[in-house]
Amino acid sequence: MIRPNKYYSELKDSYLFYNIAQKTKAYVEQHPGTKLLRMGIGDVSLPLCDAVIRALHEAVDDQASKSSFHGYMPECGASFLREKIAEHYEKRGVSLSADEVFVSSGASDELGDILDLFERSSSALVIEPAYPAYVDANVMAGRKIVHLSSSEENNFLPEPGEDIKADLLYICSPNNPTGAVFSREQLQAWVDFANENGSVILFDAAYEAFIEDETLPHSIFELDGAKTCAIEICSLSKTAGFTGTRLGYTVIPKALKRNGMNLNEMWIRNRTTKTNGVSYIIQKGGAAVFTEEGQRQIHENIQIYKRNAKILMKALDQIGIWYCGGKNAPYIWMRCPKGMKSWEFFDYLLHKIQVVGTPGEGFGAAGEGYFRFSTFGSPEDTKEAAERIVTLFSK
Ligand SMILES: Cc1ncc(COP(=O)(O)O)c(C=O)c1O
Structure with a gap:
């Protein structure tokens, strides 16, 4: 009998994006009409140039x-x-x-x-x-x-x-x-x-x-x-x-x-x-x-994502949270505040301000305690997410 590749059984299930989708869906079902700001996706939002x-x-x-x-x-x-x-x-x-x-x-x-x-x-x-x-x-x-x-x-x-x-x-x-x-x-x-x-x-x-x-x-x-x-x-x-x-x-x-x-x-x-x-x-x-x-046009689009990054970085600076990235990359990697674990922080942001990001633990154990924001969203959503974050941590 044919034997399948046994190494597939050694793969760890990837729950990261599935879990994010499930938790987000459950929240929206329980809170209809909520405006959720999705800052987790690694997909672009602007069309081709x-x-x-x-x-x-x-x-x-x-x-x-x-x-x-x-x-x-x-x-x-x-x-x-x-x-x-x-x-x-x-x-x-x-x-x-x-x-x-x-x-x-x-x-x-x-x-x-x-x-x-x-x-x-x-x-x-x-x-x-x-x-x-x-x-x-x-x-x-x-x-x-x-x-x-x-x-x-x-x-x-x-x-x-x-x-x-x-x-x-x-x-x-x-x-x-x-x-x-x-x-x-x-x-x-x-x-x-x-x-x-x-x-x-x-x-x-x-x-x-x-x-x-x-x-x-x-x-x-x-x-x-x-x-x-x-x-x-x-x-x-x-x-x-x-x-x-x-x-x-x-x-x-x-x-x-x-x-x-x-x-x-x-x-x-x-x-x-x-x-x-x-x-x-x-x-x-x-x-x-x-x-x-083409180069000019793609860089105009990249500048839009970079402005998103600046808005988020400014918000994190304002509330004194450590982060890296954002300047030369479309991702911002922040330390979860108050010693929270990354999924705990995911739930906290979702429930308190309806902002969705990506828990660092999904990128391996070394990512525990950190959180990733993507800057590929729309400028309007990014601005609103930054405002909600500043308000939440300034309380
Ligand atoms: C680090 C890294 N490499 C590769 C890829 C895959 O890119 P592609 O869309 O060209 O398959 C991604 C996509 O998110 C990525 O983050």
Whole structure:
């Protein structure tokens, strides 16, 4: 008889968003007419920008006539998009060839699929609190997870240490959920560590577009030696509002080799076997993001989320609550007041002021006692939530 993958039974049930939905639903049922302010979601609220919409419409029209119709797309991505992305890196001082860029349907898909490149016996380091998919994708593959807790003491940005033994190193910067961003020096230390130990860094850059401090790296490839130890996984979801449209890209340098095997060549082999490429229409829409007009428009949208962040940060400053993030990331990570646990604080906010956030415990044990606010909501809701928070804690 066929035996299912036994490692699925080792997965912990993810109650986080289910519990949030259940508790919120129950509250609304008991208090009809309540205006709930949802500050927990990690999904964008603004539509795609004009440049992208125009490109999508044009691409749909292309599919209507024989001369411009596209069938199967190249498995690793259309050259028009791969080239645009490589040029985008060039502007940041990172030189890549277009065939080091792989177009994907989003970062989530890649974070799981990329594990095909590594033996099951390899171990994975996850810095916690963390985006839950890092742990789950590795548990499904039967891989050993090495947990490294970050904390307020190291500003949620831990350093590599000699005691760390792991083959794959997950680094998410700007971080979900903490909003913390590694400095050049801090990230260089991880790059050096990976090169010295023969590890590979999986660098999740899903939130790089939110960095406003010019000294902070957007890409791991801005650092010396990263091309021999890192894979960068990027997404247009939060950068350009593609959460429902689905598009991302992954950079695997040709210089990345382990045990005599070239990971760029292996990924080409993988993609040409396991995918038939991303839709022509969506890739055309994605290419518009990397035009001058597209960049200007997506940054106008990002500014709206950043104004939300400022409103929330000001409120927390006013009532003297410790937090990090918000400045270079769309998340604000705050310490729960009065020593409350994160679910306790969730209930407190829901019942007292009808504001919904995300309990830190959902991102691993290191998140207990903390709470995440997302800045992707509407400016009106964010302003009202901030006012309710200030009123509640000023009493
Ligand atoms: C850190 C991080 N990586 C990856 C993703 C997934 O992005 P995508 O929508 O491209 O699958 C998310 C989504 O919230 C995220 O927070």
